[in-house]
Amino acid sequence: MWKRMGIVLLAVALLTAGMASAERLVIESWRNDDLKLWRDVIIPAFNKHYPDIQVVFAPTAPAEYNAVLDSKLQAGTAGDLITCRPFGKSFELYQKGYLVPLNDLPGMEHYTAFAKSAWSTEDGRVTYCVPMASVIHGFLYNRDLFEKYGFAPPKTEEEFFALLDAMKKKAPRLAPLVMGTKDQWESATMGWHNIGPNYYGGEAGRKAFLAGKEGFHTDGFLTTYRVLARWAPYLPRGYKAIAYPDAQQMFVQGRGFIYPAGSWDIGVFHQMNPKLRMGAFPPPAPAGASKRYISDHPDIAMGLNAASPHKEAAKKFLSWLTTKEFAELYGNALSGFFPLHNFPVQIKDPVAQTFLSWRKTHEGTFRMTYYKLSDRKPDAETDLWTASSSILNGTMKPDEAARWMECRLSSWYAPHRHFHQELGCGQ
Amino acid sequence: MEHAMKRKPFPWHLVVFLAPAVLVYTVFMIYPMVASLTFSLFQDAGNGRQVFVGLGNYVRLLTDPLWRDPFWNAFRNNLIFFAVHMTVQNPVALLLAALLVTRVRGAWIYRTVIFTPAILSAVLIGFAWKLILSPTWGIWLPLLDRLGLGDNEVAVALLGNPSSALLTLSLISVWQNVGIPMMLFLAALIRVPRELVEAAQVDGATGWRVFWNVQFPLILPTVGIVAILTFIGNFNAFDLIYATQGALAGPNFATDILGTFFFRTFFGFQLRPGDPHMGATVAGVMLLIILTGVLLYLYGWQRRVGEVQY
C-alpha cells in the first residue's frame, strides 16, 4: 500500500518536474473569439514539433486590449508574445522598445513587402511583427432570399442602388442593407473603407492624399462620403440603435438581403447559422471606372516582447508562424482571415475563395486612415467613425463631414497644411 | 516632575484604530494615484524624455479647442447625468424607503428585490437593457407599435439618437442604483423614535404630514450623505456607459462623461495610443471638481444640519 503510494508520489513529482523544465510562453491577444482554436488546434500542432515549449493563449476582450497591454508592458508583466495591431499602435510599441526587431527571424522571407509594411518602420528597414493575416472588404448576400426574389448580385454602382430600390419595393419587411450605426466603427469600416478605394483610386489615391495633393474634401474622397450617405434609406428600421452583433444576428436569421462585410464575418456566420447560404460580391464599380479596387487590409501579426525571459523559445514559435503548415491551419480554421505568406495557400471555404479571387481582378489597398493619419490627435480613423455614422444618422451632411475631417487632420498633418487655410478652418 | 506626570498619556488607541486603515489606504490607493497624477505636470519631449511643464497641461485642457470642447461636452453631460440622479433617483429612493418603513407586509422581499440590480455588474445591466431597447429584438419595436409610437424616430432608437441616449442611460443608471440611497434612507428612518411618529399620528396628522414634519427633518443628515455620495459616484461613473456605448460614448460623444473621457485619454483607443499626461490632467480636474463638492458639503451643509441629535 505504502509502496504503491510512493510510486504515485514519485510519478507526480516527476511530472511536475517535467512541467517545470518546459518553457512556458504566454500570448497576449485581443482575439478571444479564437480561444478554442488556439487551444485545440494551433498550439497542439506547434507542440508536435516542439513538445518542450508550453504555449498559453491568454486573450483580453478586444475593447480593453490596448489599455491592458500598455499597463502590463509598462509594469513588466506582459506575456512573451504580443499580438500586433497594424500600423501606428504597434509602431509606438516598437519605438518605446517593447517589441524586438525580427528581421533575422528564419522565415521572414516568406512575406512580401506589402504584407510587412503594416509592421515595419517607414523606411522598411526594421520589421517588428510576423504578419499573420489580412482581411478583405466586400458584400455578403443571402442566396436563398436572392433566389426567392429573383435578384442577381450587382456589378456597378447604378445596379447596386437599383437593386436596393427593387428590394424595398418587393420585400418591404426585409432590410435591403443589414448594418447599424450604433457601434460607429462599422459605418467607417464596412461602409467608407469598403467602397472608398473604387472612388479615390486605391494606392495611387492614398499616396496622393499622403503627399497633400488630395484631401478628404476633394474628388474621390468626397464622393465616397456622398455615396455612403445614399445607404441610409436602405438600412434596417431603428438602425441607429443597432449594434454590430445585432446586425450579424439579423443577417444570419434571414431578415435582410445584403450585408456590408469584412471577410472575417464569413467564419462567424458559418458558426452562427451553419444552414445559411451566402454569396459575395465586391464593391460595385462607379460609372465609367476602368480599374477596380478592394480594401485588402493587413490586420493581425505577432511580435516578441523585449522583456520576455524566453526569447529563444518565442522565436521558435514565431518562426513556425511563417510556415505553410500554420498558414493553412489558420487560414482554413478562420475563414476570412487570409494568410499573408508569399506562397499559395489552399483556402477551402467557397465564400472565402470568392473574396480571395478578387485579388486577381482588383488592385488591393489598405484602409487609408491607418497609416500616419492616425498617429496624432485628432486621429483620422476615429474621426471617420464619427463622420461616417453621423452621415448615415443624418446628423451630418456628407460635404460637411468631409470638410470637418479635413480641418481636423490639416490642423496637425503637415503635408495638408495648405488645406487648412483654403478651407478656412477654425473660423 | 509632577507636571510631567499630569501630561496626558500618548493616545495609543488612536494609532491602533487608525493605523491599519491609513496604511493600507496610503500604500494601495494614494501612492499609485499620486504617482500617476504627477504625470499631469509633465509632457513627452520625444525620445522617451519628459519635461516639466507646470500647469501647462491644465491650461491646454481648458483652452485648446481640441481638448476644451470634448472636456466641456463631457462635463455638461456629467451634470445632466447627476441632475437626473438627484431629481429622479433620490426622491424615488426616499419614497420607497418611506413606504418600507411603514412596515408593510413583505417589506424585506421588496427591499431585496429593489436592491438587486445594484448588486449586478454594469456589463449585465447594460447587456439586458441593450437587448430590451434593441430594434432587432422582439421587445421594443412591438411595444412601440402597440403604443402607436412605431414611427417615432427617437423612440425607435433610444440609445442611438443624440437627443435621447444620455437621458436613457441616466435612467438605466437610476434603475440600477436606486437601492443604495433607499437603504441609507431606510437605515436612518428606522432609527427615528416610534413614539414621535405615533404622537403625531394621535394628533391627527396624515402620513404625508407626519413624514415631512417629523421624519424628514430628523433624517436630514442622511439626505446630505446621499446627495454627496451621489455626486461623487456620478462624477466618477464609467462602467455603465462604457458597457452600453463603448469607449467612444456615442452617438457622436452624446453620452461622454468625465469617466469615459478620462479612460479614452489615458489609455488610448483602438488605433490611438494613450496619453498618460493629458489623461492624468483630466483626472486631476475630476479630483478638483469632486473635492469642491465635498468641501461644500462639509462646510456648507453638514455644519448646518449635522448637529441634529436624536
Add this chain to the structure above:
Amino acid sequence: MRPRWLSGLAAHAVLLGYSLLVLFPIVLVFQNSFKDQMAIFAEPLRPPTPETFSLEGYRTLFEVANFPRYFLNSLTVTVASLFLIVFLGAMAGFALAEYRFRLNTFLSLYLALGIMVPIRLGTVGLLRLMAAWHMVNTLTALVLVYTAMGLPLSIFVLSRFFAQLPPDFKDAARVDGASEYRVFWMVLPLVRPALGTVAAISMIPIWNDLWFPLILAPSDRTKTIVLGAQVFLGQFLNDWQAVLAALSLAMIPAVLLYLVFSKQLIRGLTAGAVK
C-alpha cells in the same frame, strides 16, 4: 383620515410595480440563457419551451472555463476584502467620530480623497508595486487593492453613524473604567445597520470588477467569475447563449451573497428600531 388599509394598498401597489420593473430585465436574461440561439432572438419574451430549451450556453461555459474555480476566487476575494473594509473602516470611523484631535479634519479629508479620482488612474503604479513585491497573479493583490478602494466610503459612512450615537452610553462605560477598545466593542453592535449597508454597498464594485482582475490577476488560477464570463464577449462573434449563461451564473452568487448580508442587515435594522 383615510382608512389604513387603503394607504397600505397604495404602498403595495407602488412597491410591487417598482419591483416588477426591477425584475423584468433580470428575468429576461435568466430565461433566455436556457434557450437556443434562434429562439433568443425570435421570441425573447417567451419562456423556454421543450422545443427551444437548450443548455448549450452552459455547456460551452464549462467546456472552456473552470467556473467552479473562478467562483471560489471571486468569493474569497470578496469576503476577505469586505471583512477588512468593514472592520478597519469601523475602527477608523469610530476614532474619527469619537475623538477630537489635531489631525482629525485633515485625516477625514485625506481618507476621502481616494474616491474622488477614477480608480483606474493608479493602474500602472499598482501593477508596478505588485510586480516588485511578486504579488501579480495572487488573490492577495486583489484583496489589498479592494480594501484600499472600499475604505474611504466605509470610513465616511461609518464615522457619520458613530457620530450620531448618544454619548451617555459611552460615558457611562468609561466611568465604569472600560478601555477605549472596550467602548468600541460595545458601540459596534449599535451601528449594525450601517455595517450591513456598508458591506452590501462595498460588495458591489468588488464582485463585479473586471479591471483589476484583468490587470493584476489574469491567470487562469486566479481568474474571477466576471473576468471568466468576459471571454464570451468576442471581437466579431458574440456567443449569446454563452454570454447569457455566463451572466446568469455571475448573477446568482452575487444575489445569494447579498442575501446573507441582508439577513445581517435585517437583524441590525430591527435591533435599531427596538432600541
